[in-house]
Structure formats: structure tokens, C-alpha cells
Amino acid sequence: MRRKFLLCRFSSVLLLGGGLVTGGAQEAAGAPATVVDLGAFPGDSYSRLTGINDSGTLVGDYSTAVESSIAVRWNPDGTMVRLAVPSGHSRGEARAINAKGFVVGSAYDDQSTQRPALWRPDGSFAELSSPDPFGISEATAINDGGVVAGTVATSPFRRAARWDANGVMTLLPLAPGDSQSTATAINDAGVIVGTSGSQAVRWEPDGTIVPLAPLPGDDRGSAEGINNAGVVVGGSGAHPVRWGPDGTATALPYLHPEDPVGGARAINDSGVVTGLSGIGGGHHSAVVWDAKGAITDLGTLPGHGQSTGTAINSRGVVAGDSEQTSVRGRHATRWTAPNKITDLGRSLPEYEYAEAFAINARGQVIGESVEPGGALHPVTWTRSGALTDLSPGTDRLKANGINAQGLIVGIDRRSKDKDRAIRWERDGTITTLKMPENHTHRSHASGINDSGLIVGSARSRRGSSQPTRWAQDGTPSLLPVLSGDAGGGASAIDNRGVIIGSTGPSGNTGLHAVRWDPDGNVTELTGLPGETYTAATALDERGDIVGYSGFHPVRWSPDGRITTLPLPAGAHHGEATGISGAGVVAGWYESGVAGVPGQALRWSPDGTVTVLSALPGGHRTKADGINTRGDIVGVSDNGEGQLHAVLWPATGNADVRPLVIR
Numbered sequence: 001m002r003r004k005f006l007l008c009r010f011s012s013v014l015l016l017g018g019g020l021v022t023g024g025a026q027e028a029a030g031a032p033a034t035v036v037d038l039g040a041f042p043g044d045s046y047s048r049l050t051g052i053n054d055s056g057t058l059v060g061d062y063s064t065a066v067e068s069s070i071a072v073r074w075n076p077d078g079t080m081v082r083l084a085v086p087s088g089h090s091r092g093e094a095r096a097i098n099a100k101g102f103v104v105g106s107a108y109d110d111q112s113t114q115r116p117a118l119w120r121p122d123g124s125f126a127e128l129s130s131p132d133p134f135g136i137s138e139a140t141a142i143n144d145g146g147v148v149a150g151t152v153a154t155s156p157f158r159r160a161a162r163w164d165a166n167g168v169m170t171l172l173p174l175a176p177g178d179s180q181s182t183a184t185a186i187n188d189a190g191v192i193v194g195t196s197g198s199q200a201v202r203w204e205p206d207g208t209i210v211p212l213a214p215l216p217g218d219d220r221g222s223a224e225g226i227n228n229a230g231v232v233v234g235g236s237g238a239h240p241v242r243w244g245p246d247g248t249a250t251a252l253p254y255l256h257p258e259d260p261v262g263g264a265r266a267i268n269d270s271g272v273v274t275g276l277s278g279i280g281g282g283h284h285s286a287v288v289w290d291a292k293g294a295i296t297d298l299g300t301l302p303g304h305g306q307s308t309g310t311a312i313n314s315r316g317v318v319a320g321d322s323e324q325t326s327v328r329g330r331h332a333t334r335w336t337a338p339n340k341i342t343d344l345g346r347s348l349p350e351y352e353y354a355e356a357f358a359i360n361a362r363g364q365v366i367g368e369s370v371e372p373g374g375a376l377h378p379v380t381w382t383r384s385g386a387l388t389d390l391s392p393g394t395d396r397l398k399a400n401g402i403n404a405q406g407l408i409v410g411i412d413r414r415s416k417d418k419d420r421a422i423r424w425e426r427d428g429t430i431t432t433l434k435m436p437e438n439h440t441h442r443s444h445a446s447g448i449n450d451s452g453l454i455v456g457s458a459r460s461r462r463g464s465s466q467p468t469r470w471a472q473d474g475t476p477s478l479l480p481v482l483s484g485d486a487g488g489g490a491s492a493i494d495n496r497g498v499i500i501g502s503t504g505p506s507g508n509t510g511l512h513a514v515r516w517d518p519d520g521n522v523t524e525l526t527g528l529p530g531e532t533y534t535a536a537t538a539l540d541e542r543g544d545i546v547g548y549s550g551f552h553p554v555r556w557s558p559d560g561r562i563t564t565l566p567l568p569a570g571a572h573h574g575e576a577t578g579i580s581g582a583g584v585v586a587g588w589y590e591s592g593v594a595g596v597p598g599q600a601l602r603w604s605p606d607g608t609v610t611v612l613s614a615l616p617g618g619h620r621t622k623a624d625g626i627n628t629r630g631d632i633v634g635v636s637d638n639g640e641g642q643l644h645a646v647l648w649p650a651t652g653n654a655d656v657r658p659l660v661i662r
Helices: none
Strands: 036-039 046-052 058-063 070-074 078-084 089-097 101-107 114-119 125-127 138-142 148-153 158-163 169-171 182-186 191-196 199-205 209-212 221-226 234-237 239-243 249-251 261-266 273-281 283-288 294-296 306-312 317-323 330-337 341-345 353-357 364-372 376-381 387-389 397-402 408-412 420-424 430-431 442-448 454-459 468-472 474-477 487-493 500-504 514-515 520-525 534-539 543-550 554-558 563-564 571-579 587-592 601-604 610-611 621-625 631-638 645-647
Touching: 058 101, 058 330, 058 587, 101 601, 114 148, 138 442, 148 191, 158 191, 169 543, 169 601, 191 534, 199 234, 209 563, 239 273, 261 283, 273 294, 283 317, 353 500, 376 397, 420 454, 468 500, 487 514, 487 534, 514 543, 534 571, 554 587, 554 601, 587 631, 601 631
Parallel strands: 046 089, 046 306, 046 330, 070 089, 089 138, 114 138, 138 182, 158 182, 182 221, 199 221, 221 261, 239 261, 261 306, 283 306, 353 621, 353 645, 397 442, 420 442, 442 487, 468 487, 514 534, 554 571, 571 621, 601 621
Antiparallel strands: 036 645, 046 058, 046 317, 058 070, 058 089, 070 078, 089 101, 101 114, 101 138, 114 125, 138 148, 148 158, 148 182, 158 169, 182 191, 191 199, 191 221, 199 209, 221 234, 234 239, 234 261, 239 249, 261 273, 273 283, 273 306, 283 294, 306 317, 317 330, 330 341, 353 364, 353 631, 364 376, 376 387, 397 408, 408 420, 408 442, 420 430, 442 454, 454 468, 454 487, 468 474, 487 500, 500 514, 500 534, 514 520, 534 543, 543 554, 543 571, 554 563, 571 587, 587 601, 587 621, 601 610, 621 631, 631 645
């Protein structure tokens, strides 16, 4: 199946255009469009600290709605520096830093494969070698001599590895009977600790592996940290534990013996250990154990429910994170003493995401946004920009289409893939649409016209999805598919009752764009020569239809003649997603160049293409739909790690007034 353009980890739904009252003046060809920020639910940053050196320099990463991980260094003066990755890599994660300022971690290549990485003090980047260039690998620790420890992909298992100061990699031996291992920490003598199989182990500088026995009664362990005296810390079962240089294991106490959950993560040369311990209710708190084993609670940020200590330097400064447990919000955190806590995530971009899918003739917009708890919810924006949650209390629902009266259709995503087509009434009441006979396993509603006719698909447990139409009273009926095809789906319906969508053979070997007349007769919309996958996404009241054929945005005239819509120079592929009453088409293109973002497009009736502007500071945009007047909605980044739903008002239309958002 053709690859879809995604701005982030969230999938995009195509606007099912058409079905709106014809009107509005034709816009000027190529005229620029302003962009209006529709906003998103308020979010929060999501960050962590994973390493600290004795000068107080910290490393870690943070996530945004645009990029899932960004490697960062915090200098002792509090300034933050992004650790860049070169072309061909998309994102990074910093894990550890040594006294000289060398940072190790991982970066993701253009195939999203995790690769071991090193950043030098000047910020320059080097990818470390590994046996399998297509497997998941990472560097996890570095000592002051520049020797790196980590874990690399080998077929078929992952193995602990060491890179010397010249970057030469050596696989570390496995304990007898084991097939995989991981390396987590290294001291300045070159002793590495980690796991082999399910047991904690230590590798001597000559590569000799030494098992670290778990506490009596435990059958598994993990070594997480080691200091220059050779003392190792980690976990034994659910117990935090410290191993002496001779391998003797000592259990570290819990904050609350009634909640026996914890783990030790790092140890400094004074023997002070940091990690976490249970505090009840399934939550935990960052702690330190002194050299004698006494435990102290480090606390959390105000309003947060749990925290974790991850790294500690010679001065006893602890790095880690503090987390809001009721909503998405993990903050990079530094402790200089119990409850002496600094929020290093407070200046990071908030994790906000919203995308607009469709807009009706009245300017009402539907889409989705991440609410503060981290769940994706269908939402609607009024013309004044007010954001309303369409599914408070649940993240199962998704809105796909809206008509001029404000009726919305979509999906209730139930367990075991038993999705149900739904309709929102204007008062917010949700109705589950009736399933067609013998097709009661799954149904989707994709579009609705102003008469209340709904289209989508329904399927039986073992069969293919079938294009479906629901009458105003909710009665479903199946639409025919092309001869030789096994199933399909309807994507949009206009006010005349004309329906468009796609059908295809079994086995996902092709896709045909189709049009159904009001009486249900199906006709193929011929694709471009040689293209196997063609789909229709939107139509207007005059009979013009848009969609894609292969990687090309296309338009069909009422007589079925196909025209390729032009793309900007350097475009890899694109798609048309909506068409206005005046024949203005909305869509997007994706660049074939790594690191070059995709862009929203508008085609005027004569085919002139315009790249739609991003929000100030942003670069990446996508147009999902257009109403009959030419107002386009979609998504844009804002240059601060956020994705917001946006509106590009129609141009050249005297009846269109700018929206007042706030």
C-alpha cells in the first residue's frame, strides 16, 4: 500500500470534502494565504536526565509533538544546548557524559534505526561502528579515558560491546548458556557492568565475565552502575542492591517496607547511590542511599506524583526526572539535596499536538488533539476558535467528517478491532450507526452530506470491508464494488448523493478509485498509466473529484478525464485531499530529501500551485481539507516543538472574514 505522509507518531485522516453548498468567488491563482493558529489542548514538556559529570554538566533528551527525542546538554550555568544529528539522522538520545564533556547515546537514521552515537565537546557527531547496520544499537556509558560501553545488534540477538578510545568495537563475552547481553555502565579502570541473560554481570578490562549473584530467593538481577572502587549497584528481583568489589550482594532498604519496590541506578566514588523506591499507589520516588545504606527521599516537583534518580556525581548532585502521574508530563530534574530540586524541563517546549481534518461552510472545524493526560481526543473548533472535546472521558472516538448543519461522523474504536461507525448530533449526543446484515464486525463512517446521508464501510469477521451508505434514518446498505474487486470503502458524498471512494482486489494488490451514482451504480475513475494504487478522496457539487494515483495528486473532471496536479520542484509525492465549490484544491506534498519537511499546497482552478505558509517559526505543514468557500485546514509546526491545528482562510473572497481566535 502506498506510504502515507505523517508529521509525527499520529496518523492523519483525510478530509472528505464536498457535501457543502456551492458558492464563493474563485481565488486569485497563486495568491498567498495567511495562516491562523487554531491551537491545541494545553500540554507539557516530556524530558529526562540520564547523565551528569563532576562539573555539573548534564545530558538527557526531551520529546515534542514534532520530534520524538532530541538529545540535549545542560551546561552548569543552566543554558541548554541541543546535540545535533547530521543529515541522514532524524533524532537523538543522550545517555552519559564524561569529565571531558564527551557524550554518548544513540541517534536514529533515516530508516528510524537506532545507532550508537558520540558527541564531542564541540558538538560534532560521530556514529560508532556496530556489526549489524540495520539492527538496534546504542552507547550507554563512557569513562574519562574515552572508552565506551553499550549494546549492539547481532543476528539474532543483542550483545554488550566496548569501543576503545579509537572507536574500535569489541563484543563482550556471554555467560555460559546465555544468548544475549547488555552493557549499562563503565568505570575509569574499564570495568563494565550490565546483564547477561537475566543475571547481573561484570566484565573486567581484559573481557573476563564475572557473574554477580542475586540476593537469596531472587532468580534474576541487573547491574546499572559502578564506581571507581569497583562497587556495583542495580537490582535483584524487585530489590535495590549493592555488590562489593568481591561480588558480595547487600540489599538496600526501601522508603516504605510495605511497598517493597525499588532499584539502584548509579553510584559515585563516595559510595552514595541513587535510584528509586516505592511510595505506595504504584508510584515511586527518587532516593539516595549513603555509603552506610541509609535511605533518604529526594522528593518530587510540586504537583508531581513520582520521580526517579538516574545519575549522580562526586558532589552528590543527582540527575533524573519528576513526573505528573495523572497527565503526560515528565520533567528533567536535578537535586542538590533532599527537596532541593530544580526543574530543568520548565523551559522546554510544551508537548502539544492538534490537527484539523475538516471544515464546513459555516467555519466549524473538526480534528483531534492530545489532551493533558496524553490521550488523543476528537475535537471541534468554532469560528471564534473555541476548542471543545468531543469525547470527554474516553480516547476511543475519532471524528472524520462534518456537514453544514454541524453533524459529525466518525469511529468508536472498540476493543478487538470491533470499531463502530458513529454520528454526533449538534447537542453532542453520540449515536452508533446500525451495521449492515452479515457485516457486523466493524464499521467506519467517513463522510456526511447536508441531507444527513452518511458513507463509510462495514465488514464481516472474515471478509473484506465493503463500501456502505447510511440513510437519514440510519438504515445501512452496501454499495457494489467493481467487477473482480473484493471490497472497499466510500470516503465522501455530495448533496446530489454522488459518492466517491475506492475498491480493490483481495491481498492488497491494488486500489481503484470509483464513483457511485445516487442509484448505486459504480464506475471506475481511471488512474494514471502504470499506477496500481489510485483513490478518490473528495468531490465538489459540479462533479469534479480529487485524490491520488500512485504518488501523484490528481483531479478527475465530471466526464472522468484525469489530470495530474503539478508539484513544486523537488517534491517526492503528493496528494489532493479536498476541493472547494469554486474548484480550488487542497493537499500536500512530501519532499524526497531527508530532513526537508513536507508542505501544504493549494491548487487554483487553472492548476497554479501555491505552498501554504507555516506558523511563525515553523516549517512543516499539511492541508487535510477545504470547505466550499476555500478555507483550508490542516496542521503546522510552530518552531517550538509543537504541532497545532491551523486554518488558511480563503483568498480573493470578499465574503470571507478573518477568524478571531483569541
